[in-house]
Amino acid sequence: MSAVIDDELWSAVGDPIRRRMLDLLLTEGGGTATTLSGRLPVTRQAVAKHLGVLDRVGLVHATPSGRERRYEVDEAQLARAVAQLSSVGAAWDARLNRIKRIAEAIHRSQEG
Amino acid sequence: MSAVIDDELWSAVGDPIRRRMLDLLLTEGGGTATTLSGRLPVTRQAVAKHLGVLDRVGLVHATPSGRERRYEVDEAQLARAVAQLSSVGAAWDARLNRIKRIAEAIHRSQEG
DNA sequence: CCGATACGCAACCATTGGTTGCTCAATTGG
DNA sequence: CCAATTGAGCAACCAATGGTTGCGTATCGG
Numbered sequence: 471m472s473a474v475i476d477d478e479l480w481s482a483v484g485d486p487i488r489r490r491m492l493d494l495l496l497t498e499g500g501g502t503a504t505t506l507s508g509r510l511p512v513t514r515q516a517v518a519k520h521l522g523v524l525d526r527v528g529l530v531h532a533t534p535s536g537r538e539r540r541y542e543v544d545e546a547q548l549a550r551a552v553a554q555l556s557s558v559g560a561a562w563d564a565r566l567n568r569i570k571r572i573a574e575a576i577h578r579s580q581e582g
Numbered sequence: 583m584s585a586v587i588d589d590e591l592w593s594a595v596g597d598p599i600r601r602r603m604l605d606l607l608l609t610e611g612g613g614t615a616t617t618l619s620g621r622l623p624v625t626r627q628a629v630a631k632h633l634g635v636l637d638r639v640g641l642v643h644a645t646p647s648g649r650e651r652r653y654e655v656d657e658a659q660l661a662r663a664v665a666q667l668s669s670v671g672a673a674w675d676a677r678l679n680r681i682k683r684i685a686e687a688i689h690r691s692q693e694g
Numbered sequence: 695c696c697g698a699t700a701c702g703c704a705a706c707c708a709t710t711g712g713t714t715g716c717t718c719a720a721t722t723g724g
Numbered sequence: 725c726c727a728a729t730t731g732a733g734c735a736a737c738c739a740a741t742g743g744t745t746g747c748g749t750a751t752c753g754g
Contacts (some may be wrong), residue, residue: 477598484596485711486589488592489670496677502640504731517714518732524743537720545678552678558601559664559671565608566657594709597742628743630702649700649751 479551487512488520492543495530500542539570591663594639600632604655612654636664663675 483489487510494509495501503521507514521541524530527546532539595601599622606621607613615633619626633653634640640659644651 480596480598480601486592487711488694492674493677494675496681502731511711512711514732515734517713519711539732545681548674550680552674555671556668559667562604562608562660562664565605566661569657570606599742624742625744626701626714627703627745651701663730 474525476554477499478527479529479554482523482529483551483555484522485520487516488524491517491520491524492529492548495541496548497529502538502540506541588639590639591641591666594635594641595667597632597635599628600636603629603632603636604660606643607653607655608660612652614650614652616652617638618653 490510491506494506496549498505503518506521507517510517518552521530521532525532528544529551529581530541530543532541534540595604602622603618606618610617615626615630618633619624619629632645633642637644637653639662640656642653642655644653646652
């Protein structure tokens with residue numbers, strides 16, 4: 471029930487560029503800093519830094535081959551991240567619902 | 583299907599301090615920069631800046647009263663944010679599932 | 695009225711995301 | 725085999741952001 475998400479994981483997927491990178495890596499089945507930067511509005515170096523962040527939290531992993539460094543999404547890890555995201559959403563949902571029920575109860579008690 | 587979340591909303595809830603602030607505001611039914619800073623590891627001024635961010639994206643709103651400035655969560659807006667969070671999660675889930683199905687199909691075709 | 699308190703503003707510092715410029719290594723082709 | 729190309733990895737630098745301290749101001753309560 472913790473709803474205490476791993477802050478590193480959150481900030482990793484909290485960045486819009488990194489979310490788009492994950493999307494691209496998923497839909498294209500992996501890529502390098504160079505190929506990704508061709509589809510993003512930032513330079514290769516910026517992409518490389520973001521890949522470093524994603525790598526450190528385990529959302530992607532790299533396989534060097536020749537002079538290339540190909541990155542792929544760690545699907546299990548991303549699934550875990552998605553689960554944590556939705557658990558935070560669920561926690562807030564629960565609080566909102568509880569507040570709503572209390573408010574309704576007060577409302578009824580004031581009427582009846 | 584967009585899965586294109588409002589980046590401002592994301593970065594608003596992407597910050598761990600701001601998430602804890604939302605939690606506190608929900609569970610305590612509102613608060614001021616001063617009361618929140620008492621429960622957080624940052625100064626009142628830092629909290630005030632975060633409240634400004636949350637206010638600008640509409641997740642909280644303030645009602646000045648005397649020398650206090652009381653903030654409360656805009657529940658409808660937070661519900662919207664939660665919905666967007668879960669839609670991103672759902673989009674990634676869908677991609678992960680599709681990839682999984684394709685991988686399984688390839689696996690089967692290679693065996694049979 | 696005067697002290698305490700809650701807020702806002704400004705200056706300043708560290709971290710982070712971005713850039714450019716360079717070097718280095720591996721691939722490719724004459 | 726040697727040279728040009730190309731992908732990656734630094735390093736320096738800049739802007740924005742999250743944090744701090746310090747100070748001014750307004751409101752509340754004795």
